[in-house]
Structures are given as C-alpha cells and as structure tokens.
Amino acid sequence: MTSVGLPHFLIVGAVLFALGMVTVVTRRNAVGILMGVELILNAANVNFIAFNHFVEGPARLTGQVFSIFVIVLAAAEAAVGLAIVLAIYQTFRTIDVEETDLLRE
Amino acid sequence: MNSENVAHALHLSWLWLIPFLPLLGAALNTAFGPWLQRRYGKRANHAIAVGVMVASCIVAEIAFWSMFARPAHERFFEDHLWTMWRSGSLKVDLSFALDPLGMVMTLIVTHVATLIHVYSIGYMADEPAYWRFFLWLNLFVFSMLLLVMGSNFVVMFFGWEGVGLCSYGLIGFWYSDVEKAKAALKAFVVNRFGDFGFVIGLFILFWSLSGVWNTQSRYVPEQGLATAQLGAQVEHPRVSPAGVPLGPTVEFRELRNQFADESSGVANRFGGMTLWGLPVLAIIGICLFIGATGKSAQIPLYVWLPDAMAGPTPVSALIHAATMVTAGVYMVARLNFLFALSPAAMTVVAAIGALTAIFAASIGFFQYDIKKVLAYSTVSQLGFMFIGVGVGAFWAGIFHLMTHAFFKACLFLGSGSVILACHHEQDMRKMGGLAKYTPITRWTYLAACWAIAGFPWAAGFYSKDEILWKAWTANGLAAPWVGQAIYIIGAVAALGTSFYMFRSYYMTFTGEYRGGHAGHEDKERLEDPHAMAAHAHAADAVHAHTHDEAAVDVHQTPHQHDMTHGAHHEHGGVPHESPRAMTWALVALAAAAVVSGVILGLPQLWSGHEPLLERFLAPSLPAAESVPFRETSHSTELLFQLIGFGIAAVGWVGARALYLDAKSTVPERLKEAFPRAWAVVYNKYYVDELYDAMVVRFARFCSRALYWFDQNVIDGMVNLMATIGRTVAYVDAAFDQKVVDGAVNLLADTFLYGGAKLRRLQTGHIQAYLFGALAGAIAFVIIQYVIR
Numbered sequence: 097m098t099s100v101g102l103p104h105f106l107i108v109g110a111v112l113f114a115l116g117m118v119t120v121v122t123r124r125n126a127v128g129i130l131m132g133v134e135l136i137l138n139a140a141n142v143n144f145i146a147f148n149h150f151v152e153g154p155a156r157l158t159g160q161v162f163s164i165f166v167i168v169l170a171a172a173e174a175a176v177g178l179a180i181v182l183a184i185y186q187t188f189r190t191i192d193v194e195e196t197d198l199l200r201e
Numbered sequence: 202m203n204s205e206n207v208a209h210a211l212h213l214s215w216l217w218l219i220p221f222l223p224l225l226g227a228a229l230n231t232a233f234g235p236w237l238q239r240r241y242g243k244r245a246n247h248a249i250a251v252g253v254m255v256a257s258c259i260v261a262e263i264a265f266w267s268m269f270a271r272p273a274h275e276r277f278f279e280d281h282l283w284t285m286w287r288s289g290s291l292k293v294d295l296s297f298a299l300d301p302l303g304m305v306m307t308l309i310v311t312h313v314a315t316l317i318h319v320y321s322i323g324y325m326a327d328e329p330a331y332w333r334f335f336l337w338l339n340l341f342v343f344s345m346l347l348l349v350m351g352s353n354f355v356v357m358f359f360g361w362e363g364v365g366l367c368s369y370g371l372i373g374f375w376y377s378d379v380e381k382a383k384a385a386l387k388a389f390v391v392n393r394f395g396d397f398g399f400v401i402g403l404f405i406l407f408w409s410l411s412g413v414w415n416t417q418s419r420y421v422p423e424q425g426l427a428t429a430q431l432g433a434q435v436e437h438p439r440v441s442p443a444g445v446p447l448g449p450t451v452e453f454r455e456l457r458n459q460f461a462d463e464s465s466g467v468a469n470r471f472g473g474m475t476l477w478g479l480p481v482l483a484i485i486g487i488c489l490f491i492g493a494t495g496k497s498a499q500i501p502l503y504v505w506l507p508d509a510m511a512g513p514t515p516v517s518a519l520i521h522a523a524t525m526v527t528a529g530v531y532m533v534a535r536l537n538f539l540f541a542l543s544p545a546a547m548t549v550v551a552a553i554g555a556l557t558a559i560f561a562a563s564i565g566f567f568q569y570d571i572k573k574v575l576a577y578s579t580v581s582q583l584g585f586m587f588i589g590v591g592v593g594a595f596w597a598g599i600f601h602l603m604t605h606a607f608f609k610a611c612l613f614l615g616s617g618s619v620i621l622a623c624h625h626e627q628d629m630r631k632m633g634g635l636a637k638y639t640p641i642t643r644w645t646y647l648a649a650c651w652a653i654a655g656f657p658w659a660a661g662f663y664s665k666d667e668i669l670w671k672a673w674t675a676n677g678l679a680a681p682w683v684g685q686a687i688y689i690i691g692a693v694a695a696l697g698t699s700f701y702m703f704r705s706y707y708m709t710f711t712g713e714y715r716g717g718h719a720g721h722e723d724k725e726r727l728e729d730p731h732a733m734a735a736h737a738h739a740a741d742a743v744h745a746h747t748h749d750e751a752a753v754d755v756h757q758t759p760h761q762h763d764m765t766h767g768a769h770h771e772h773g774g775v776p777h778e779s780p781r782a783m784t785w786a787l788v789a790l791a792a793a794a795v796v797s798g799v800i801l802g803l804p805q806l807w808s809g810h811e812p813l814l815e816r817f818l819a820p821s822l823p824a825a826e827s828v829p830f831r832e833t834s835h836s837t838e839l840l841f842q843l844i845g846f847g848i849a850a851v852g853w854v855g856a857r858a859l860y861l862d863a864k865s866t867v868p869e870r871l872k873e874a875f876p877r878a879w880a881v882v883y884n885k886y887y888v889d890e891l892y893d894a895m896v897v898r899f900a901r902f903c904s905r906a907l908y909w910f911d912q913n914v915i916d917g918m919v920n921l922m923a924t925i926g927r928t929v930a931y932v933d934a935a936f937d938q939k940v941v942d943g944a945v946n947l948l949a950d951t952f953l954y955g956g957a958k959l960r961r962l963q964t965g966h967i968q969a970y971l972f973g974a975l976a977g978a979i980a981f982v983i984i985q986y987v988i989r
Contacts, residue, residue, distance in 0.1 A: 121968055121975065193967055200965025 105146030113139035126184060126191040130177045137170045207445055207458050208277045208300070208820065213267075216280035216297045218260045219307060220346035223314075226253030227339035234332025243331045247322045250335035254315040254342065261311045268304055273820050276301050277454060279352055290411060290449050298352030298454060302821035305599060305814070306349040306531055309606050313523045313790070314342045320614050320786035321515040323779055324621065334374060334513070341367035345524050349531060353451040354403055357532075361399070361496065364525045365392045371520060372512040381511040388505040395495015395502050402488025403451075406539070409474060409481050410459075410467075411449035441465035453535060460538040461823040468542060486539060486546025490553070493529025499557045499587060503580045504889055510572040514617030517572060522579050522609040527602045530586040534822065537595045541677070541824030548679040551591025551672065555690040558584030560886075562697035566704075567883045570627045571616045574705045578653070579609055581694055585668055588691055592684060593828030594671035596815040600802050601668055603814075604660035607797055608652035611790035612702075615646035618783055619709055622776040623716050629705060633712040633863055638776040641784040643710045645791035650706050652794040654699035655849040660798030665695060666845040667802065667812075670838060676829040692848055699852025707860035714776060715863070806838050 112135055119132025141163040148159025185191050229249050230237075237245040268276050281296040299307065318338060325334050344363025351357035365388075373385030440446050442464040450456055459467040474481040493499065498506035509521045520526070533540055533550060540546050561580035568574045582605050589598030620627055622639050636643045652659035655666065669691045675684035778784065801814040810816075819825065859865050872879045881887065 117975070121971055196967075197965025199967065199970075200963050 102146055102150040105142060105150075109139045109142035109146065111139075112136075112142060124192050124194050126181045126193055126196075127178075129193065130174060130181070133177070134170060134174065137166055137173075141166050207443055207462055208274070208454055210277045210279035210298065210454060211271075211275060213264070213278045213280055215260065216264065216278060216299060216350070217282055219257050219264065219311070220297065220343050220350055222253040222257040222260070223339045223342040223346065226250050227336050227343060230332045230336035230339065234336055238332050243326070246332045246335050247318070250339050251315070251318045251322070253339060254311065254318050257342070257346075258311045258315050261307050264299055265304055265308060268299065268301070273816075276304075276820050279454070281352075285355070291407070291451070293355045293451060294353060295356060296352040297350040297356070299350060300454070300821045301818045302531075302534060302599065303349050305603060305818065306527075307346065309603055310342065310345050310349060310524050313606050313610050314338075314345075314519055316786040316789055317515050317519040317523075317610065317614070320518075320617070320783045321513075323781070323783035324515050324617055325513065326780070328513075334371075337367055337370045337374070338516075338519070341371065341520060341525070345528075348528055352453060354407075354453070355451055357453075358399075358403070361492075361528060362396065364520070364528065365389060365396070365496075368392075368509065368520050368525055371516040372509045374512055374516065378511075384505075384508040384511040388509050391502050391505040392495045395492045397492075398488045398490075398495070399492025402485050402490075402492065405476070405481065405488065406485045407449050407451065409471070409476070409485070410456075456536075457538055457823060460542075468538075472542060480543060480545065482539065482543035483545040486543045487549055489532065489536065489539075490529075490546065490550050493532055493550075493587075494553065495529075496532075497526050497529030497583045497587070498580050499529070499553050499583060500560060503557060503561065504892060506580055507573055507576040507885070510570075510576045514572070514613060514620060517576070518610045518613030518617065521576065522613050523606040526579060526583055527586070527606065530583065530590055530598055530602050533587070533590045534595045534599050537590070537822050537824040540590070541593060541828050544677055544679050547591050547593065547677060548683055549591075551588050551675075551678065551687050552683070554584040554587025554589075554591050555672075555687040555694070556584070557581065558588065558694035559690050559697065560584075562694045562701065563882060564885050565701040566697065567879060569629050571619060571629050571632070571705055571709060572613075572627055574629075574701055575609070575612055575616055578612075578698065578702065579605075581698060582609065582653070584694065585665060585691065588672055588687055589668040592668075592672045592675035592687065593677050593825070593830070594668060594675075595822045595825050596812075596818045597664065597667040597671055599818060600812070600814050601661075601664035603801070604652065604664045604794065604798055607790055608649040608659075608661060608794035611645055611649040611787060611794050612653065614783065614787050614790065615642050615649065618642040618779040618787065619646075621779055621783075624776075626716050629708040631716040632709045632714070633716075634710070634714040635776055636710040638714070639710075639778045641778060641787060645784075645787040646710065647706060648791040649794050650702045652798070653702050654852060655695060655845055656853075657846055658799055659795050660793075660802070662845065662849070663798040663802040663804065663812075666842055667804065669695070669845065670841050671830065673841065674831040674833055676831050692844070695845065696848045696852045699849045700856050703853050703856030704860050707856060708863065711861055712863040716776070804838070804842075806835055806842075 116132045116135030116137075116139060119135060120129050121132075123129050123132060144159040144163040144166070146159075148156065148162075152158060181191055184196055188196050190196070226249050230246060234246055237249075264278065268278065278299040279296060280298070281294055283295055285293045285295050287293070318335070321334065321338065325331060328334055341364060344360045344367055346360070347363060348357055348360025351360055369385045369389040372388050373382045376382045376385070441459075441462055443462045445458045445462045445465050446455060447459060447465055447467065450459075459465050460471075471482050472480075476484055491502075495502045506521055506526065510517050512521075540550065558581045561577045561584065565574050565577035565581065568577065582601070586598045586601050586605070589595070589601055591598075618639060619632065619635060619642060622635060622642070623632055626632065648659070652661040655662045669688055672684050672691060673688040675687075678684055802812045805811050859868050884890075
C-alpha cells in the first residue's frame, strides 16, 4: 500500500504556490491579487507542516508554530492589504491594477 | 645800457594774496552763493564779493608802498609758488611778479573793480541770480590779476584766457535772451582768433630764443632744446658777462634782462635773425599784436566789443572799458623791449591803433544807443593807447590806459545809472532832460566827458596830448612821415571823440525828458526780459505780484526777490537818481578822472621834471630810452597842447550847437540830405555783414562740407567696417549654429531618444514588475541547473 509521504505534501504545496502566483500575476482586481497572496502563504504553510512531520518528527513543533505565525501574519497582511485597496479605490475610483500605474512616475 | 639794467627780483611771499582773494570770493559764492542768498539775503553775497575785493586792494596798496619805498632798480617783486612743469629747457612756474608796470595795472584793476563791485550792489539789486553775478565778477578780477601779475607768459596766458571766459559768462549773463547769448559767443570766438596769433608769436619767440636760423632758413636748435631732444641731461643755461642767464625762457623778467643787457648779445642776434626771409622780431611782434587786437578790440577784431554791451552795465564798465580790453596794451608795453627792436612791428601797432581810433570814432557819431556810443568810444580810445605804445611812448600808452580806466568806467557807470533812471531804456532819443532828475550822475558824466574829450586839467588832456605829441615827434617808425600821418589821424579822431561824447551828454541830460511812459513797455519786454521783473514793481499790486512770481519761478525763491524792492521801488513814470552805492562809485571815479592826470602826468614843460608816472614806470620799460624821438622846442610842444585843447573845444562847440536841448534841426536835416552816407556809418560800415559774408558764411560752408564728409566718407568707412564685421559674424554664427550646436544637440538628442525608449520599461504596472522578478528567479534557477 502506498502511504502518503513527504513528496505528496510538497506537490500540493507547489501546486498551491503556482496557483497563487498565477493569480497574483494575472488578476487585474486588487482583491483577487490579495487572495492569490493568501494562496502563496498557505502553500508555504503546507510545506512547513509537512517538513515538521516528516523531517523533525511529530514530537517537535517548530514548523507548526511557524505556520501559526504565518497565519497571523496573513491575517494582518490581509487587513493592511484591504486598507491599501480601499485607499487605492478612494484615489483612483477603481481597484483595477492596470489603471493604478503611479509607480511609473 | 649797462649792467644796472639787469633786474633782480625781491621775493615777497604774500603777493599771491592779491589774485587769490578774489578767487576765494568766487569760490565762496560758487559753493554757498544760492544758499546764502536764500538764507541771509543778497547782503551776504555782496558782502563776500566786496569784502575780498577790498582786502585785495589793501594788499595791493601795501605792495605799492613797499615798492615805492625802494630805489628804482629794486622795484621788482616776485612770489614763486611752485613749478608747474619742467620739460627740456622749458620751466614753467606758478609765480607772480610786480614791477612798476604790473603794479600800476594791479592798482587800476583792484581799485576800479572794487568801485564797480560796490556799484553793482545797487545796479543788480533786482537780479534773482545775484550770487552768480558776483561770482563771475570775482572770478574775472582773479583772471585779470593773473594776467597782469603773472611773472611769465604761461600764467599771463591763463589770465588771458580766463578773462575771455569770464567776459563770455558776463556778456551772456542774461542768457535766456538769445541775442545776448549770441553776443557772448561772438566775443568768445573773435577772441579765439586773436589768441591764435598770440600763441603762435609766443612759440616763435620761445623757439628763437634757443636757436638760430641759418642762411638756408633752416632752424638750428642750440643748447638746451637740442640736448633735450636727445634725452640727455639739460645743460645749465649760459650766463652773459653781466650775469644774466641766457637760453629759452618764458619769464618776463629774464626775457627783459636778456634784451636789456647788451653784453648778452641777444638783442643783436635777434636783430639779424630771419624766418622765411622776414625779420623774426617783426613776425613775433605782429603775431603777438594780433592777440592784442583780439583782446583789445582793434581792427580787424574789434567787432565783438560793441556787441558785448549786451551784458549788464557794470560788466561793460569793468571788463569792456576799464580792464580786460586793456590787456593787449599792457602786453605790448610789457614786451616793450621786443617791440622797440622792430620798427616794422611798431609801425603796424601804431598804424592799426590810429586807424581804429578814427574808424570807431566815426561810427560813434551816429549811434543812438548810449552804450553803443561808449563802446565805440572805447574801441577808439584803445586805438589811442596803441598809438602810444606803437610809437614808443610806452608810458604814455599806459598813462592813457589808466586815465581811460577812470573816465570810461565813470562814463559806463553813469550810463548804467541813466539806463536805470529811464527804466532800462538805452536809446538816447528817449532820454533828455535828465540833469534835473539825476544831478550826481549828470555832474560825474560831465566830468568824465571833459576828461575823455581832453580839456585841460582833466586826465584825458595830458594822456592824449602826450600820445599825439609823441606820435608827431616819433622817429623810430618805418618811415619818418608815418608819425606825422598818425598824428593827423589821431587829432581828427580826438575831435570826433569830443564831438560824440558831448553829443551823448547833451542828448541825455539836456532838453526835456522824452521817454514817455507809454509805449516803451513792450519794447523793453522784448529787449530785456530782466527789465520786466523790475518794471513790475511800478504796476498795481496784483499785477506786480503775478510778475514777481513769474520772475521768481525762473530763478529763485520769493522772499529774496522781495528784498530788492528797497532799491528800485520807485520805478515809475519819472526818472530817478540811483541808489547811494552807485552814485558813490561814480563820484570816486569822476574825481580820479579829473585829478589823476595833473598829479601823475603833468608834462615836463609845466613841472620841470619828467612826469611822475613816467619816472615810476621807467624800470619796466627799458626800451623807452632807446626809441628815438625828434628834439623840438618848448614852444612847439606848447603849440601842440593848444591845438589839442582847440580840437576838444571845436568838438564840444559842435556838439553843443547841434544837440543842446534837442532844439537844433540840423542833425535831422543832415541825415535827410545824405541818407546813404548816414546809413553806412549808422550800420557801422557794414563790417559785421562783411564778416558774416566772409568769415561766418565760409566757416558755415566749411562745417557743412565737413559734415558732408563726415556723413558720407567717415560714416561710409565706419559702415563698411561694420558691414564686414557683420558678415564675418554671420558666417561665424552659422558655423556655430550648424556645426558646434549640431554636435551638442546630437549628443543631447541621442540621450533624449534613448531615455524616451527606455522609459517604456517603467510601466508602473506592479504586475509587470512581478513578471520581471519571476522571470529573473526562473532564469536564475535554470542557469543554476545549466551551469552545474
């Protein structure tokens, strides 16, 4: 019987990361981009948990604590990101990132 | 002559005060005049001007008495201030000298000028620019004293030009009247012609003192000048056996000594020297005399003097009668040792003097303007002075200069008083009967008329007769008959003098007053804008007030103009006597005119010794002894004095018959009988018109030609150069723009273009950057794999 091992987790993480990346790069909606960022962070979380379980052993909690931090960070990041989106909206009357090209200046 | 003829100077360190006190007055009135006039009134201005003049007089008198106390050969004072410049053998000092001749002139100038300053206080009381008048007057006296006291030609020339300048300033004193400004310009320009001759004569004299012309008429410089040209050390001038330094000099005393000292041989050398085949002494003499004709108003340069009467009357008296115009006579007398050596130059001087005397006298016959009569009389009397110095009677010329200064200043001031009395009317036809209105002016005028006409015991009798007598006996002229001819011309001129002077007296002071108040107002206004302000006092208060303001607007502030009311408040219909400041000066001058002749010039015939003035002047006139005169008996001399008196009497009787009380109709009938002759004389023989046609038109033509040349040739050349420059600049600009700027622009454009292209990368799209980062990361990973 084939048991679920480390490579499966890593594949799931990689797929999640790739999806998130594609979302961030291609979405024109700023909120969509924030969602993509969430996917990327969660891909990292999957990797942390997987390596903690298969490399360090279940007795150690280093990776799991790390992922808790990432989740907290993601929450904070979402709050800040949404605030930025709101500011962008108030400035440009849109949240289309194609339109917000002030960095060009 | 012997070594006693050598004049040694005594140094007095205070002589400079005499000329510099008037300069101080002029400086004070220049710097503070307007302010003083506003702040303290006109009193302050004339206090300065008259104060310095009185001080200068006192110093001059001290100098006179200290000179008088010394023996004749020690009467040479000098005051060397500093050396102005030194160039080769030329050394020019700023120094003053007084010898008997300069002393006499200085006394005349300071005393007559002081009286005229005092007179001006009254005469100019209405003048808004009061300070300016006194500043010019002081400056004039300073210049005149430089002229007579300068110990060398250069200082004298400063004075010579200075009096010309002051004369210009004073003739054109009322410069807002264009006629007066023109008269000032005319005087200035005519004097320039004379000055040219003077300077040329001076140069030739200086040059010939140092070198000689050899038989090929080539100039051979000697000594100092030659070495100076080579840049070598200047040698000390040679010294004659009698101890006189030789060589070129501009100092009068050194020059006098060189000529007076026979052992120096200068006089002999000059006698034989020629320039372009002509005797050099004659050239020098005539050139210097041309200068004198300009300053002293002789033919052909006399034309400025009658026009100069446009100036205020005290100016006419001071400058154009008493002092400045005598500068030429003074100069000839000063250089007597030069002139005496050249019979040709002497003859020219005397002949021109005689011609001027009779020519000007004849014009004086028919003038109606009282000042014009006096002006031509001045020209005529200056002619007499030149007869005097021309025939070798130098002291007599100076004597006449002095007596003339007294009586002509008196006459001019008298005419000023008359003009003021008649409300700025100068036409004698509108005067008459003034004797009862202006008694003091009348008697002083009559006294001066006596003096100028040559009645016995008045000054003119002695000076004029001495001149004519010396002319008759003169033996040193070009030909023996010249003296007699000059005597006859001079006698006729003297007759004319007596006639026209008494004519002016009778027309002015006898008969009924003809100057009706009505009608002359407009004329006055036209002629003399200044009179307008004075006249306004007489009109009703409102009228006067407006006039006052008009006059004040032109010049100064109101309150000082009000002050002048004191002097002339009685301007009205009737003539009036002048203020005391004026009559006082008149009396003083009249007294001098009457007594100075008897005291200073009583002939040997009467007193048994030579005249005081001749004796006093002798040290300054070393040449007087060497000029030959014919010996004659006493009875002949007496006869000539009687003739002189007879001539004066005939002129007087004639004038009295024709003009007393304006009753005789003979003058009018004569005028109608010979209208053409009358017109020619009345219009001064059309000399002004002749000069206008010959000189002024020619000068204008020349200036127009030069203007054309300037416009077309000079400007053409300048414009050509400008065009060339512009073309070159144009080419250069094209090169600059196309090539240099092109290169710079190419570089700039390159960067601009590249920047614009690269700018596209900076889209501002955050996702594009992310793409870039991702691509970079992927590329990095791939490269990692490939390289490993």
